[in-house]
Amino acid sequence: MPRVLSSEVSVVDGRKQKVLATLIDDYIATAEPVGSRTLARKYAFGVSPATIRNEMADLEELGYLEHPHTSAGRIPSDKGYRYYVDRLMRPWVLDAEVIEQIRATYRVRVRELQWFIHQTARLVADMTAYPTVVLAPPLREARLWDLRVVAIEPETVVLVLRTDTGIIENRTLALPEGLEAKDVAAMAEDFTVQFRGTPLAQLEGRLIDGLSHQVGSAWRFWEEMLRWLAEAPDEEERVTLGGALNILNYPEFRDVSKVRRVLTFLETEQAVDTLLTLRPEQGIHALIGSETDREDIRDCSVVMASYQLGNKVVGKLMVLGPKRMEYGRVYAILEAVSEELSRVLNWA
Template sequence: MDLDERKQKILQAIIQDYITSAEPVGSRTIARKYNLGVSAATIRNEMFDLEMLGYLEQPHTSAGRIPSIKGYRFYVDCLLEPTQISEEEKRFVQSWFHDKMNNVDQIFQSTAKVLSKITHNVTLVMAAQQVSSKLKYIRFLPLDFRRAIMIVVTDSGQIENCIFPKPEDTDVDELNVIAEKLTHYLAGLPVSRINMEMLEQFHESIVGDLELYRLAFRSIHQAFRREQQLYKGGAMELLNKPEFKDVAKAKNLFTMLEEQDVMANLFSDGGQEPQKTVTVRIGEEANLSPINDCSIIEATFKANDVVLGKIAVLGPTRMEYAKIIGLLDFMKQHVTNILEHYHDDT
């Protein structure tokens, strides 16, 4: 059943009031605060109908109503108009990124932090592995008697490292000779193309222990073994939300936030609605019990038409959808511009 205009206005007023107050909303509050042109009694009757239709719920301890998942979904899909980011917030974002662009990791981490500061919710940035990145150089650093650290740097500023098991009677200087040879041979090649078969093509120029080079090739793969990297910000912001005053609920959520594989799965695959600018999943739509009382607002960002990752804001279902959707639209374009300019400069 479609909602008539009056029911839509009342539902919108209730949701907007609940987002601000976190308190169940009564008909008198709506009549007093919103100029809907009808009496409190009429609003009360409409609220009862909205509850019967599944758009509102009544907490047992209150005479007021709160939005249901169905109510939020109708609000997001049919009633909401994203708000524009303010000039003050734009300046804050631009100043935050200034001097934080030494490498791609810093850009992604800065994105997570600045969003959490503006939204006061958890922010997640999932950076896709840059399979088109080209190897720039390899270097070894000493760690201890039996191990060294292998550093692999790409042309996009991505830095990966792994522990390299150093054979007996091999010092770091010898390893860096290998690194120089590997750099000379592999520099400029996409990381995704580096494989053990290349070792066969490389063997004629090798002087020394073939096993060391084989181990180095394996270590390059180990350094880039992650297909994606997750950056988080604002987890502590949730403690200030009334929804998470319950210690058990907060503990379950914080435990989940520490599990990277679980958090990575929070992101949608994008296959359903590839043209959609921002996606919103509300409550149980995320299919993860610790966040049944939360919503996730997500956007995808690209550079030079290549998907580089996704940005998501996780917070209570009464989050400021209009503001956050508008902010994500801005941030998506801002981060895309930064990454494209960064790529052009490297």
Template sequence: MLTERQKLILGVIVDDYIRSAEPVGSRTISKRGTVGFSPATIRNEMSDLEELGYLEQPHTSAGRIPSQKGYRYYVDHLLKHVELSDEVVRKLKAFFAERLNRLEDAMQQAAQIVARLTNYTAIVLGPEVFHAALRHLQIVPLNDRKAVAVIVTDTGHVENRLVDIPEDMSASDLEKAVNFLNAKLTGVPLFRFKTRLYSEIAAELSRYVSRYEELCRMIEDVLENDHADRVYLSGTTHMLNQPEFRDVEKVRRVFDLLESTPELIRLMSPSTEGIQVRIGEENSVEAINQCSLITATYSVDGRIVGAIGVLGPTRMEYGRVIAFLERFSEEMARLLSQWYR
């Protein structure tokens, strides 16, 4: 349990570090008119906050920076409501006043304006990711080694892809496996398909075909391609503007993740409605364990139909981004409600 003084000092350090990206010292804090404590008192409190795990000291003679625990406490307990600037509100109104005739165009433009107005990387999952469920799977052999896999969703989308048939798999075994998969997976949302395929179906499928693992991978590849045009990215190069990402290897890992559609869908799929803030290692993905991901769902008639995410360093302007996503998700829900009438 932090004292009121510790809360005040922690909040000041987080705010200053977000703005400057430089470690914050006791003298800097004491000059803030809102604090009113001597540098010696502040140093003692900073030392205690470091021992409690809320602050870190990157260099022996430097000031302190927030730890991931410190950011979490800040977001949960110290974050103040932020009003969007008149300019941002005006640009949002202009965007949603435009005539957006195609869903794909609206989703891509949504990603672009989120990235532009937050200066972070934007990820948008379109409604198809959440709405589309398997209606029918068909695998049509062309010869002993090649086949065409056809996936039909309940939204009417059809995906065809040329695939390799697992070696030594007969046409009859392939037909049995496909019939089994249709019986078990029809109606399952595509974004949950991979989890169901490996956690519940693979063991049973092994009774039908000996090379079931290769068959599972083949179907997974088709689904990965099917999702590719339903995840919209913008602002990936904004990462390069952050001092935390001067390490080329760190940036490469983040960019590799952003190119992995299934991983993005897993990261972005909401467990609850509304705003979610995941800081650093809370993302459970090593590539972004130094990043924060803030997501917001948007709903139509009480049903979640999509999600918007902002990815940036843990030194993110949480208040501004949360306020922006709250407003943006509300406007997105209104737009889609009109389309779904």
């Protein structure tokens, strides 16, 4: 016979909140269902297990807790975690040491986006001890600012591309028969003049109007090169994964098939990509269990953050862990890292 509870929406009672918070903390720490006795003994509630039991029954009634089976302790439901993340979780303060470690990571002279992305993935994975994914800005949407050609050997050039957002990409290419580096350089200059400001994704289409007077081999070369500008960096390199093996440390992944599901998900670029592009909001967000809407990671949670380039959100980072992940710590780390990354990417 359920008691009448004051509200479905919120856990009004202060003690209920404390029970829920403590239980979730304990479960996060131990990965074992938590019973009333453990809770009463391990944490100094002024009340007996029986009272806790009643509270827990209520919390279950309200949907914040679940029962694996009759005689096990309780574990948080997705709703429980949600409430915890939104209202109960204590804000986590990072050590000065940790902050310094983040700063130090970016205190370098290198100005390659890809380098920063890599460093970030690794840094966050190491700090959180969860697998981490970083999504690079969509180069397709950036606008052409400058295209340079550097001759290295008679038939080899380095193309250096710079976008309006300051992203610099470069690639070494072989010239086709009959095309000289200085021709290409001249073409690149024309090209820059003509197309500065055009989104990279549109360049391929524009080529037809702009360069159709070129001769055969040159035409093919530009075609190939444009394909690189417009496509390659997006599809292949947008997603960087760090610390994938961290997942193996959590007891919920003692089963290889689960490990495979999750790791495959992380390595499958589209999945992550869609997940990240789904929520373009700023700030730190968590998706808990089924909230992720992905079958493969149904029993995982993700916490994601974004970073900016020129005051515009251009990329994301995401930490994936078991649902009982340490949300507080991860939030704090992601907040610090994404802020620092934004700062440093704007070459401030």
